Amino acid sequence: MTHQDHDALFGRPPLVLREGAVLLPGWLDPERQRSLLEACREWARGTAGLYRPVMPDGTPMRVQSVCLGWHYSVGFGYTRTTGDSVPVKPLPGWLADLTRDAVTEAAALDPEVCRSPRTHAADASIVNFYDDGARLGMHQDRAEESGAPVVSFSLGDTCVFRFGNNETRTRPWQDVPLHSGDLFVFGGPARMAHHAVVRTLPGTAPAELGIRGGRVSVTVRETGLAAGPAARRGA
Template identity: 50%
Template structure:
């Protein structure tokens, strides 16, 4: 597909913190810690991260978001800016390619993937696909997406990684509608999930290349997480299979 020559637009996190909000209006049928196989290869664990773990990740995200190679709105090859804001670790992703430098903004080297985040990814695989999957997982990239008010993400495949290893998604902040289509289609019928703060979603195996997206984030539905701006933060931890 190529990449956009216009580049992305760097952004800066607001210094204020979100107001405290009550979570629960969209969580009536949840059971914290419950593991559910949504479809073959798609596993959801509700409330996987503790509030303290979520707060620690937000603290780290605020550091990752700073330049160089900081937070920005990516631009797709056709020219329009994505409404989500993204920062990358390990490998820099822009639609639709990976590199070791932030080629769509300041050209700086991408920030390294912290060992603790790699361990978190292996723990996620262990808790969803078993201990062997956790041991075999070699995460080398993170895409952290901030969904501010009104942001969304259209249906797409995570298809730039040669590795067939599962993709780990962690949600923090406001609840979102996460939509799943199929491996070979982006049309209905869909599976729609509500992902809440602390939830873990992993997709792999026959569903590794599913079309998925976030058509809506529900404002003010998440818990108060110190330092998190209004909206939703998602961390996707990946094994790219790319060589240096």
């Protein structure tokens, strides 16, 4: 029995939130969750590792982050170096391959996600570490030149994820729980949807993951950007 079958049997079937937005519960099995979490820990170490992003007005965010492939700064877009002018860590090929598989499975459920999923070419990732009080306000992912789907893998504690509309940060929106191992993909007509992490639910991480607390999200994108020193501004 696959993890998708297991979740469907026990009440968490795949879900199309709206055209182009798909939730696949338990897409990462426990072994792949542990492997991805260990990779996140490795990325967080050393130079170009874990840092706390700041808003354009200088306010620090509650999440801590690591960027791969391209460095993203809120309000300033993508660059090839961190805020300390250190080259960003590369996005590994296996993560791009995993992301392509994710887009392919999501598109099999809803073709509006992506019309050519096997051509998805991920080149940037933001890994966010949430403590018990961390959240992420409503925003759009609009710094990319490519309209390819955004892919997010969840690890650790469950969060309440808010998926809204394309036009405003206000209603209508849907709140859904994202558990460890869940895959969320949005593209096509949902690509510019506002979204947020409303809160995390402490103590909900699976014991076999070996995480002491908190949530990790690995969000992967295809930027469509040339390999120059700087790129498009974004929110």
